[in-house]
Amino acid sequence: MEFGALKTLNDLTIELKEKEIVSVIGPNGAGKTTLFNVISGLYKPTSGSVKLGTEEMLGLSPAAINRAGIARTFQNVRLFLNMSVLENVMSATFGRTRSGLFSSALGLKRSRKEEAEVKEKAQELLKFFGTRLTGYRWDQPAFSLSYANRRRLEIARALATDPKVLLLDEPAAGMNPKETQEITEIVGSLRAERGLTVLIIEHDMHVVEGVSDRVVALDYGVKIAEGDFDHVATHPDVVEAYLGKGSTATK
């Protein structure tokens, strides 16, 4: 993926197996979010391809890619701030529902039924996070949520699109240890309870360690290491990228 003369991703190949949890690590600027943007269709790579199973995702609109089964969250939490918590989640079901302008306007039974189903589905998804986003919280505008709750809501919203693959961009950023632990558990249960394949960008090694089947390390758009956590964490190139030359490897 090139931006003019800048090669952000250089000859990068990443493969995910079904129901695998893979972490992508690397210093800032390594191209991790660019990778996500390419996969979710926000950038069109100058060369290469993105395949979901055998289907080619390259060139499809982000909405089409989402409907095919790839969902993502954003590094800097982009919620629909002026909409309520419940509406944020409900709005993401657009690609899976069908009521059009006329059936909604006429109040047809089909449309009412779908609306009730969407509401229930959203409430179920929010219950996934315990009691934090339930009850009267449903009708609060999203801008009134605390940072941690906003991150959780983002995940709930992404889940509402019924994905097969979930891309989480730094889900534990800015969280205290207890919240980080929660996130780790949640990511695990995403695979266990929902059978999702998850690709996570993370800086917090506790999360990476606790959650990944496999870790991929990027630096300057190039894959510098791949394997399980222990292998990557002690890999000399990775240590150099994170800690600089002449340091000893520490956990």
Next chain:
Amino acid sequence: MSNLRIGTDEWVAQHEERLASQSPLNKLFARIPLWAKWGSFFVIAFVFGAFSDNQYLLRVGVNLALFLMLSYGLNIVVGYAGILDLGYVAFYGFGAYGYALLSSEQLGQHWPTYITVPFITILTAILGYLISLPSRRLFGDYLAIVTLFFGQVFVQLVLASDNITFPWADDYVDITAGSNGIPGLDTFNFFGFIFDDIKDYYWLLMVSVLILTIAIHRVSATRIGRAWRTVREDALVSEVMGVSVNRVKTIAFVAGATIAGFAGTIFAGMQTSVFINGFDLPLMIMIYAAVILGGSGSLAGALIGATIMTILPELLRVPNYGAILFFVALTLTFFVISKKFNRFLIYVALIILIGFAFQLAMKAIGVTQANAEDWMVGLTGDLLKNWLFVPENRILWGNFAFILLLTLIAFFSIAKPIWKQVLLPFIGFTAIFLWEVRLIADVSTTRQLIIGAMLVVLMILRPQGLFGQTRVEIL
């Protein structure tokens, strides 16, 4: 602060407190069910329609309903989907001219109403679709300019289409009668029921508005409405969450255009004539004012905004009401600026002094005074005739006063606080002088000024409009 418990965060714990601290008026208002609030408007409208024969008031009601439909439509485009369409009024004009061309001697066509109205409405929808296509990749200012352009293209096309020479013809064709407009349109005629009284149109419009209100409310609360809101919030993220942004924007655009087209046909049938200058920017600005005043993105807001923008100019036709409004507004402004009641009284006293001083000065110079009957309009004229010196050459002095007032206000805005206090009584006096000498007699200018001033003040005090939500935006 309140019952803080381990495990619940403070914001959650204070929920009860927050509920209790809402103003009682708010709480009372919130307890009235939605249909009752809307219902009251329609009940008044229907009762009025059933029992009144006042032609003037019925005409106001019809204008209100038409304006309301336009506000609804624009609210969908701008308020719900966030598409800045400055050429919206062209759809209204298209609907009206479309009806005119099919129901007059202009092209010799006299189609039956039950065909014309649906046909033109659907045609307007198609036009809306076509215009939405180039707007797909544009945002914000660029979209505004392109839609403004389309609106102007419509106006120019109509103006020029009285003189079109097709390549294969020898002589020119007059399609739209250009700036002359098309008079003598057939009034509505549904299967023999002829709309010959304004009341017939009143009922048609009020019922249409009722149906539209229900339909739009439903759409707004469900899938498409949510999709519109997400597009307005963050179109990029919306797309990533599976919303076909282009399709959803088009739906909003076409829905708005259709409503305007439909309203246009009714307008043409009722007026039995169309003139292109009624479908240009001045009306566009009024519709925008109504939507923004009421609160962009709120259906109730569109209703209130349209009502105020229609009723207020009518109220202001009566000089008494205008005068009351002016002096109340002036008093309020001074009250707010003074902050302390004592200071307010001092300003009033100074203004009175300046008035007498002005009178003496004018008499000393020998300026002829106007006859009292000439300028005493409304009850304020009565009260002021001994204090205010109104020169004979009112227009000249009025214009001077206007320029002086603007200059004083300009200086006021950049003056140091001490000078602000000195300027204020002079500004007050000049405003009163200008009002009595010029504006109160010049009704149409006054109305626009008052409405304009009201809008400016409202936008400063409550930028989200009357019913709008305060929106949080990340820039």
